Structures are given as structure tokens and as C-alpha cells.
Amino acid sequence: MNAKDKHTIYTLLKTADAYECGFIREKFAGEPVFGDDTETNHTVVSTPSTGSGTATTVSTENLGLTIEELNAKILRCTRCGLARTRNNVVPGMGVMNPQVLVIGEGPGYDEDMQGLPFVGKAGVLLDRMLAAIGLDRKTNCYIANIVKCRPPENRNPLPDEQAACFSFLETQIHILKPKMILCMGKIASEKITGQSISINQRHGEFFEYNGIPVMPTYHPSALLRNEELKRPAWEDLKKFKKYLDQLNSN
Known part of the structure; x- marks a missing residue:
């Protein structure tokens, strides 16, 4: 295959990925230099250095994508089987450039009926938890989920359902640029950190997602089932607030 054909395929893949996700991911960053295949049929690909050792990304501002446009795409999504059983899609709600992005697992019955997260x-209970540390979805937070449609009977979203939906959340994070992320429960924590997480053992610890501080804590539903978890969850929130205050003071 010659260099021109390779560049055509690369451009098609990059365009399709940007359309699907709303931004150009790092794997497509920069402009590779393609060469013609040699007699051994090896492809030569090199990416110019940016001088900092990191890839250059293209922002959503350059692509003109807004959170409203992204959420309109989410509302039309039929990527997985959850689209067949939902009443409403639940993209998320909150303010632009939030202090905190709160991420849950997926919509439940009330969320599915209203099309809003955590209602x-x-x-x-989540609103009360956030208010206790000066946070509110109407003023300084955005609330979203790993999957945007309710799993039947409120079961855990399956791995393929999470995978089908995750690029939407990636794009929301890319557009919103929160200062911190608060993950509610095991599934949200594992998907964002990319690690196997025991909430009982790792709640209140700090991780990172693309340079953004992330804390896993107990899901409000777990606190409703077991009130003994409210004390450790409160300690997590106080630690989270202290870290956020430090970021805001810098």
C-alpha cells in the first residue's frame, strides 16, 4: 500500500472517531508521516515530536461541539440493547465548567421516567451530601452516569453496555473540564480509574483521570441500605472538600 492510500484510511478513521466522540483522542493526535510499503510489506509510521514528550490534542472548541450538541447525540443513541427498554435517556445535568463532576452508575426508575440524573x-440524599460541602448541581456541579439508559430492574450495567456508552462520558469530561471528579460506587470508580476497586477498602483515596483528581466513595443507594456507611462517606466528603479548597486557593 502506498503512502497516499494509508493517509486516506487514517483520515477516515480520525474523522469517524472525532464524530463519534466529539473530539480527537490522543491516539489520533499529531499528523503521522506514512511511507510506501517496502518489499517486506512493513508500514512506516512516525509522529513528529511536540517538544514536550506528549501528544498534541485538538480541543472541542476547534470542533465547535457544545455540551448541548453532545447531549442531543446522546438522546438519539441506539448503540446497545438498553435503548430498547428505556423510557428516557439521561445525559446529565448541571453547570458548565463545574467545580466537580459527580459520576454515578446509571439511571434508576425515577431517572428513567424523568430523564434527569439522581432524582x-x-x-x-446525594443533593444533601453535596450541600454539606458547599456543592450543588445548580451552581457548581455537573452530574452524569457511566451509562445513560436504565438497565432493566436496576441491574448493574454490563461491560459491553458500559463500553458502548463510555465515549459520551469521556467527551462530557473533555468539554466540562471539572476540577475534580467524585465517583459514586464501585462501577463508576472502576470505569474511571481503570482499576479493580473495592469501595470498602479504597473509598476516600485519590486517583487521577487525565490529570483530574478522582475520589471513589459510597453510592447514596448503599447509604440508604446501610446507615453505618454514612460516617465513612462523610469523612470522604470532608477530605474531598479539603482537596477542592486547596485547588481553588492555588
Whole structure:
């Protein structure tokens, strides 16, 4: 294959990925230099150095994608089987450039009926938890989920359902640029950190997602089932608030 054909394929892949995700991921960053195949049929690909040792990314501002446009795409999504059983898609809600992005697992019954995240009993408790440390979805937070449609009977979202939906959350994070991320429960924590997480053992610890501090803590639903977890969850929130205050003071 010659260099021109390779560049054509590369451009098609890059365009398709940018359309799907809303931004150009690091794996497509920069402009590779393609060479014609040699007699051994090896492809020569090199990426110019940016001088900093890191890839150059293209921002969503350059692509003109807004959170409203992204959420409109989410509302039309039929990537997985959850699209067939949902009543409403739940893209997320909150403010632009939030202090904190709160990430849950997926919508429940009330969320599915209203099309809004965390509006049932767990949502009421979440709002109280956030208010206790000066946070609110109407002023300085954005709330989203790993999957945007309710799994039947509130079961855990399957790995393929999470994978089908995750690029939407990636793009939300890319657009919103939160200062910190608070993960509610095991599934959100594992998907964001890329690690196997025991909430009982790792709650209140700090991780990173693309340079953004991340803390896993107990899901509000778990606190409703077991009130003994409220004390450690409160200690997590105080630690989270202290870290956020330090970021805001710098």
C-alpha cells in the first residue's frame, strides 16, 4: 500500500472517531508521516515530536461541539440493547465548567421516567451530601452516569453496555473540564480509574483521570441500605472538600 492510500484510511478513521466522540483522542493526535510499503510489506509510521514528550490534542472548541450538541447525540443513541427498554435517556445535568463532576452508575426508575440524573431517593440524599460541602448541581456541579439508559430492574450495567456508552462520558469530561471528579460506587470508580476497586477498602483515596483528581466513595443507594456507611462517606466528603479548597486557593 502506498503512502497516499494509508493517509486516506487514517483520515477516515480520525474523522469517524472525532464524530463519534466529539473530539480527537490522543491516539489520533499529531499528523503521522506514512511511507510506501517496502518489499517486506512493513508500514512506516512516525509522529513528529511536540517538544514536550506528549501528544498534541485538538480541543472541542476547534470542533465547535457544545455540551448541548453532545447531549442531543446522546438522546438519539441506539448503540446497545438498553435503548430498547428505556423510557428516557439521561445525559446529565448541571453547570458548565463545574467545580466537580459527580459520576454515578446509571439511571434508576425515577431517572428513567424523568430523564434527569439522581432524582429518586438516592438523588435526594446525594443533593444533601453535596450541600454539606458547599456543592450543588445548580451552581457548581455537573452530574452524569457511566451509562445513560436504565438497565432493566436496576441491574448493574454490563461491560459491553458500559463500553458502548463510555465515549459520551469521556467527551462530557473533555468539554466540562471539572476540577475534580467524585465517583459514586464501585462501577463508576472502576470505569474511571481503570482499576479493580473495592469501595470498602479504597473509598476516600485519590486517583487521577487525565490529570483530574478522582475520589471513589459510597453510592447514596448503599447509604440508604446501610446507615453505618454514612460516617465513612462523610469523612470522604470532608477530605474531598479539603482537596477542592486547596485547588481553588492555588
